[in-house]
Amino acid sequence: MAAERGEQVALRCPGSRGSDGLARYDLVLTCAQLDARSDAIAAGLATIGIVRGVRAVLMVRPSPEFFLLMFALFKLGAVPVLVDPGIDRRALKQCLDEAQPQAFIGIPLAHAARIALGWANSARIRVTVGRRWCWGGKTLKRIEAMGAGAGPQLADTQPDDIAAILFTSGSTGVPKGVVYRHRHFVAQIELLRTAFGIRAGGVDLPTFPPFALFDPALGLTSIIPDMDPTRPASADPRKLHDAIARFGVTQLFGSPALVDVLARHGAKLPTIRKVLSAGAPVPPDVVAKMRALLPDDAQLWTPYGATECLPVAVIEGRELQSTREATENGAGTCVGRPVAPNVVRIIRITDEAIADWSDDLLVGDGEVGEIAVAGPTATDAYFERPEATRLAKIREAFAPTQPSPACGGRLDAAATSVMANEAQSTPSPGTRIVHRMGDVGYFDAQGRLWFCGRKSQRVETADGPLYTEQVEPVFNAHPDVRRTALVGVGERARQTPMLCVELQPGIHASQQARILAELRAIGQRHPHTARITRFLIHPKFPVDIRHNAKIGREKLAAWAATTPSLSPKAK
Numbered sequence: 001m002a003a004e005r006g007e008q009v010a011l012r013c014p015g016s017r018g019s020d021g022l023a024r025y026d027l028v029l030t031c032a033q034l035d036a037r038s039d040a041i042a043a044g045l046a047t048i049g050i051v052r053g054v055r056a057v058l059m060v061r062p063s064p065e066f067f068l069l070m071f072a073l074f075k076l077g078a079v080p081v082l083v084d085p086g087i088d089r090r091a092l093k094q095c096l097d098e099a100q101p102q103a104f105i106g107i108p109l110a111h112a113a114r115i116a117l118g119w120a121n122s123a124r125i126r127v128t129v130g131r132r133w134c135w136g137g138k139t140l141k142r143i144e145a146m147g148a149g150a151g152p153q154l155a156d157t158q159p160d161d162i163a164a165i166l167f168t169s170g171s172t173g174v175p176k177g178v179v180y181r182h183r184h185f186v187a188q189i190e191l192l193r194t195a196f197g198i199r200a201g202g203v204d205l206p207t208f209p210p211f212a213l214f215d216p217a218l219g220l221t222s223i224i225p226d227m228d229p230t231r232p233a234s235a236d237p238r239k240l241h242d243a244i245a246r247f248g249v250t251q252l253f254g255s256p257a258l259v260d261v262l263a264r265h266g267a268k269l270p271t272i273r274k275v276l277s278a279g280a281p282v283p284p285d286v287v288a289k290m291r292a293l294l295p296d297d298a299q300l301w302t303p304y305g306a307t308e309c310l311p312v313a314v315i316e317g318r319e320l321q322s323t324r325e326a327t328e329n330g331a332g333t334c335v336g337r338p339v340a341p342n343v344v345r346i347i348r349i350t351d352e353a354i355a356d357w358s359d360d361l362l363v364g365d366g367e368v369g370e371i372a373v374a375g376p377t378a379t380d381a382y383f384e385r386p387e388a389t390r391l392a393k394i395r396e397a398f399a400p401t402q403p404s405p406a407c408g409g410r411l412d413a414a415a416t417s418v419m420a421n422e423a424q425s426t427p428s429p430g431t432r433i434v435h436r437m438g439d440v441g442y443f444d445a446q447g448r449l450w451f452c453g454r455k456s457q458r459v460e461t462a463d464g465p466l467y468t469e470q471v472e473p474v475f476n477a478h479p480d481v482r483r484t485a486l487v488g489v490g491e492r493a494r495q496t497p498m499l500c501v502e503l504q505p506g507i508h509a510s511q512q513a514r515i516l517a518e519l520r521a522i523g524q525r526h527p528h529t530a531r532i533t534r535f536l537i538h539p540k541f542p543v544d545i546r547h548n549a550k551i552g553r554e555k556l557a558a559w560a561a562t563t564p565s566l567s568p569k570a571k
Contacts, residue, residue, distance in 0.1 A: 002217050005200065006032035011212065012220040012247065013063055013468035022242050023226040027064050034071065034216060042138070043147030050103050051124050052077035052155050055165065057096060057120055059085060059106035062209040062224050065129045065140060069105060070213055074163065079102075080518040083175065084211065085110075085165045086230035089117065091174050095167050096120040098384045099177055103127070111135050116405035165383050167208070168307045169279075171546050173456075173554075177383035178307045186374035188310065189217050195272060195314050195339045196301055201248055207232060207254040209277075216223070223247050228384060237265035245269060255279040256286060262497050263289035275300045275317075278310075280550050281333045281451065281469065283476070284324040287317050303362030304335035304451065308392070309378045309435045312371075313338045313449045330526045332450040332469045334439060342375035344449060345434075346442055348466075349458075357396035357434055362390045366444065368452055368467065371437040373399075380433040391436070398432040440467055455551045459488035459497045466497050466528055468553065473530050475522060480504055485541060486532070487557035498534045499523075500556045502541045512537055536560055 001007075010031045014023030029037070050056055058080045060066040073080045081099045087319060096119045114120055115135060128138030138146075157163075161181045167175040169570050192198060200219025206212040209229050215222040220377035223243050224460060227235040240262065243249065251274040254262075258358030259277045262269070263286050271429060272294055282302050291300055300317030303310070315336025323334040338344040346352075346369040347361040353445060354361065363369040374396060384390045426435050437471050440452045453468035469487045482502045503515065516535050523529040538559070542552035 001200070001216055002031045003037035006030060006035075007217060008201075008219075009221045010223060011067060013224045014226040018521070021238060025223070025243065025246070027199045029064055029067070031216060034067065037144065038068050038075060039153045040147040041068055041144050041192075042152055042153035043150030044143035044145070045072060045078070045127070045147075046076060046153070047146055048127075048143070050076065050078050050127075051525075053079065053162070053304040054103055054125075055079045055081055055099055055101040056103035056105055056125075057083070057099065057101045057123065058108035059083075059104075060129050062212075062229060066209065067212065067222075069129075069140070071216075071245060072153075075155060076155045077157045077161060079164060080563065081165045081167075081177070084230065085171060087170055087175060089302045091170055091183060093117060093119055095175050095177065097324075100164055100384070103369045105129065105140075105211065108133060113451055119347050123351060129238075139503055149404050153317050158247075159186070166307055169550065176385050176388050178379050179381045179383050180242070180379060184289060184377050184379055189214060190309055191339055193218060195303070195311055196276065197300075198251070198274075201402040203276075204251040204253065205244060207235070207240075207252070209251050220251065221247075233261065233312065235261050236311045237261050237267070241265070241269075242358060244269060250274065252276070256282045259290055260286045267293065269293050270295060273298050276303060277301070278303045278305065280516065281335075282308050282320075284321065284327060287320055288324075291321065302335070303339075304449070305377075306437060306439075309373050309375070310439065311339050311377070312342055312373050312375075312437070313345060315448070324498050327473045330470045330474050330528060331486075332452040332467070333473070335441075335449050335451045337448055338373075339375075342373055342377075345372050345374075346370070347372050347436075349440060349455060351391075351455075353390045354394045354436070355390075357394050363442075364446050366442055367442055368442045368465075370455055371439045371441050371449070371451075372434050374434045378433055378435040379541045380427060394434040394436065395427070395431050396434050397430060399430065441446060457486075459486055460493045461488070461497055461531065462494045463531060466531065471497075471499070471529055471532065474526055475519050478515070478522065480507055480511070481519070483541060483551065485538075485551045485553050485556050487553055487560050489561045496534065497532045498536060498560050499532050500536050500538045500541070502538055502559060 008031050010029050012025040013027040015026040016024050018024055039416050056078055058069060070080055081101055083095045100122045101120050103125035104120050105127040111128060126135055126373060127140055127143060128137060129140045132139050160181050162179055163185055164180045165177040166180055167177050199220050202220045204215050204220045205223050205225055207225050212222045225243055226239045235258055248271050250271060252272055253276045256277055301314055305312040313336045315334055327333055340513050346363050348363050349370050387565045439457050440455050441450050443449055457468050459466040468486045472484045474482045475481060480503055482504045485500040487500060489498055490496050523532050542555045544550040
């Protein structure tokens with residue numbers, strides 16, 4: 001893209017502010033500048049030992065420096081390690097300890113935390129983005145100066161070389177480091193381009209920074225929004241609208257919480273032609289409100305996938321709206337049709353590992369089971385988590401009809417050493433990895449995939465299982481309810497299903513008895529929700545940091561188990 005569109009702006013970031021308090025977006029890099037400066041940084045990093053295969057934690061705010069460093073590390077064949085800074089401190093330390101990084105690149109605050117909290121003690125190479133204090137190493141400014149004028153720095157990487165370790169959000173446990181290989185990123189670029197019809201020259205507002213890394217490869221200009229990316233529900237819609245209008249943004253990526261912010265703000269978005277929202281199911285009312293703000297020919301896509309495999313399936317907002325009635329009647333959430341060339345299948349539900357694929361695993365048509373995916377973006381391992389890898393991956397004999405995406409030349413001894421840690425998880429010739437999504441769902445008669453919830457969050461009652469996404473939307477349709485959460489209390493296979501309820505803001509306590517009575521009446525209209533007779537009102541649900549949308553049902557289940565009353569009248 002630097003060769004084809006050198007003068008095109010690759011990204012704009014908030015910088016100084018005007019008298020109105022709005023960002024000026026005066027931090028700008030063209031494609032040519034992004035290419036040349038990341039080359040210089042790559043050359044400088046190599047001189048201090050950050051070379052092919054070196055794992056480097058990157059803790060830098062969304063800024064030109066973040067993107068320059070990421071592309072520099074990719075060019076070197078080094079392995080950036082990204083951990084969400086908003087997760088629990090103990091979990092963050094565990095993630096960094098597992099990654100065993102040899103380098104730590106961060107802003108001064110990140111280095112101070114590293115010293116104070118004992119993060120990443122294995123990191124002997126240190127780079128500071130900003131002013132360096134007492135921790136040694138070099139500043140990024142010095143690194144770039146050391147590599148000035150070095151020219152192209154593209155390493156001779158192979159498809160199976162590790163490209164990055166990206167930690168999951170940890171919404172259902174301690175985050176796991178997903179091993180991305182270069183072939184996974186190459187495949188993602190192509191799948192995103194074809195699935196959503198992305199064309200070079202557009203302007204994107206990516207509200208989740210890692211997704212902005214795709215934009216230069218797709219020929220898009222990134223406008224990095226003036227917001228805290230770890231708190232999308234708290235974004236200021238005025239600032240988002242300012243950026244969209246000022247730069248003629250044509251495409252927007254955001255979590256459901258971010259889309260909800262814009263939907264509730266209610267201002268039209270005349271330049272937007274494409275919205276992508278992922279990370280959690282998008283509530284039907286949010287889809288409807290957002291669609292009303294977009295031009296008639298605009299598209300609102302809700303891709304389904306996970307850090308381990310993305311995208312898996314997609315559905316456009318118009319079709320999603322047509323499935324709303326079914327969702328609110330207990331069908332689950334329709335996530336659309338699989339993205340080619342993914343192979344998506346439904347297998348029987350088990351919490352045990354499955355080493356090898358067999359067609360005997362498949363369930364019948366329309367039956368709920370675990371969603372399993374084979375495809376070019378299905379990752380094959382978690383870093384230093386062999387048990388998690390064993391539980392999530394199935395090996396399948398496979399004769400490919402097309403070669404893997406090409407990423408470079410031969411595999412040298414250094415790369416072989418880097419790959420040794422994960423060698424047993426990399427598919428051998430004639431096999432492929434089937435990733436178990438940890439989600440349950442089914443296919444309808446039209447070939448559409450329906451999501452019914454997380455496998456680990458199913459409630460196993462004496463009368464059979466209940467799934468969160470087949471229960472909660474039934475009750476979420478109540479106008480006084482913000483959201484609900486199905487949890488199970490008691491012994492597995494004989495759990496008592498309970499519904500935790502978070503009410504809309506401003507609902508007085510005197511209204512709770514009426515609302516609970518109405519929710520019980522709603523539940524009696526559907527076979528599986530009729531089994532739920534116990535309701536608890538919770539003041540504010542715990543949600544994940546990254547998307548502010550995934551409900552912490554495990555925490556709610558523990559809370560529900562300690563409530564003094566479990567009677568049908570429990571509040």
